[in-house]
Amino acid sequence: MHEPSSPPTGIAWRWALIGIVVVGTAAAFGYVGGWLAPHRLTPKRIVDQLQQNGGMHPGYRRNHAKGICVAGYFDSNGGAQAYSRAQVFAAGRTPVVGRLAIPGGNPYAPDSSAPIRSMGLRFTQPNGQQWRTGMNSMPVFLVSTPQAFYEQAQSSAPDPATGKPDPAKIKAFFAAHPESAPFLAWVKTAKPSASFATESYWSLDAFVFVDASGTRHAVRWRMVPVDAGAPVDGSKSDADYLSADLTQRLAKGPQRWKLMVTLANPGDPTNDATKAWPSDRKEIDAGTLVLDQATAQDSGPCRDINYDPLVLPDGIEASDDPLLPARSAAYADSYLRRTSEEAHLPGTTAAHPKPETKS
Template identity: 60%
Template sequence: MADSDPQQRPPLSPVNLALRLGAIGAVTVLIAAALAYTGGYFSPERVTPARVVDVLEHNNGEHPGFRRNHPKGICVTGYFDSNGAGVELSSAEVFSATRTPVQGRFSLPTGNPYSPDSAAPLRSMALRFQQANGQQWRTGMNSMAVFPVGTPEAFFGLLQATAPDPATGKPDPKKAGAFFAAHPETGAFLAWVKTAKPAASFTTETYNSVNAFYLTNAAGVRQTVRWSMVADAQADSAAPTADDYLQADLQQRLANGPQRWSLILTLANPGDPSNDASKAWSGEHRQVNAGTLVIEHEQAQDNGACRDINYDPLILPSGIEGSDDPLLAARSAAYAASYQRRAGEVESLPHHANAAQEQRP
């Protein structure tokens, strides 16, 4: 993903940083809007989930039947093979030495379902683990390791500072530069932005939870973790230039055999923040390889298994809990509002006809 010698790259100007952030802005727009819902930052009126979706539609355009964020994607199915190592950390059935069916989705983090695959350097993976006991684990992960900032106020400020100027259609470099100067916590994210390039394949990316979660084992011992899906496949040197190369690449790779990722649980050390997704956990950490995700098949998202799944990060089985990170509750509320609106549209669209709506457990 990164150049071999990033330090030889010229530094990005504030306006270029703003433009790069704009290219992956769908992710930050959704989180910032969701935070506005929970914190009331769009005063004087408190923002409802419906108004959050309105903001997304205003920023991204209206695309009925599609997700309001990450609308361009592809469904995948497979399973998770636990190796039993996660049992010491969590009582969740998914970590026992069993095979768990998985319905997932790869996506591009823009607000337009017709965006070219090169429009953003970020790739996303969402998964639903369907345990035999009826409980589910849903997770949405991204190829970046941290969020830009860690508080609702700062995130709203970032959204304002990088918003397009009506006169130019581009961010104001003075506003963007002033924001970054006032928020040194953005350094980790900006370091990623400076070297990030669009990947040539969904299958070569590592996907990170970014937010922290709590795992609780059978003895009641709770451990703060972040997790990652680390790809077995090796990254290619450069991405193609075609608009839709990611789907074609995935189809070709799956035709040659299943694709695999290792689920790596990173255990927090004392002092690691559980409530600030902008901070990397630095230094040595114990990591547990809990098993292997195997993706076997892909389907178009119009009628695939993932189409009617809301990948709410707080739908969790016993043994996994959301942390005190305020982003988690905010994401859950915004996802629910977006899903409700989308579910009401699909029946009226020819390519979504006769689809049964998923019932939330």
């Protein structure tokens, strides 16, 4: 035997040292992992709040739950190639799988429930890299930080007594968040459109294009409809008019949008999605998005795609906008929840997909 040569008190200290090292390491792990930091804003807390607001709908996205899959291609004209070396901007076609949706966590909400429509796109380049983007039909976002987004979601949670959001809480939130003013000014005149096709969709967040020489260019982008006609107010229509309208339009021919890229001037804010850039900024027509197919989201090709805005090809990078990593993290959490429900994993509520609609 190897008898300890130290006196018993020495041994006690040695045991204590082992305990301190092991427990200390475990505690540090618990802190970094958030278990011992209950006040940190985590993806889980954001998605829990969205789930509370929209109700529990297993198998569906926790936000922008109601939507329709679309597919087609992007016809690049090479116009953005001088600013980004991404393959998608070289002249030619890139296949696209997309999703048009309305905000909120309820997949059965009437289409008129919000004046906002959204467009998610996944471009798959020949080299296998992807560009995913999630855009909204408004020029500015309502908040600039993840914390403010979370507080906004909290303020619009349904009141347990009435089942509806408390207007006083919403008012208090916006009173404390003057950065929301441009969004509120937009929303005052915005109407729920009768069609996805007549809307423009903005990236909201800024990104960075990297050209072939490695030079970086701060950008935002938007999709501008081509020949879709003026938006029609859809606030008086039935609950589910958007998908029917899209299917009807596609029966007559593909729907087109121009991809317009806006280049920032030095000093334009890239970290604040509530602030539009001045309208005189240089714009590039990068090509045309052509959507020619639509499928119900329960069976369509967009169902299993997480439109994470940080899935980017070489030539497009994230800006310093703090919303981007939060979107990426929260979308990942939502994706895990709905795929776990799809897989009927223990502890999840079984998914009840809506009966497939003809498309």
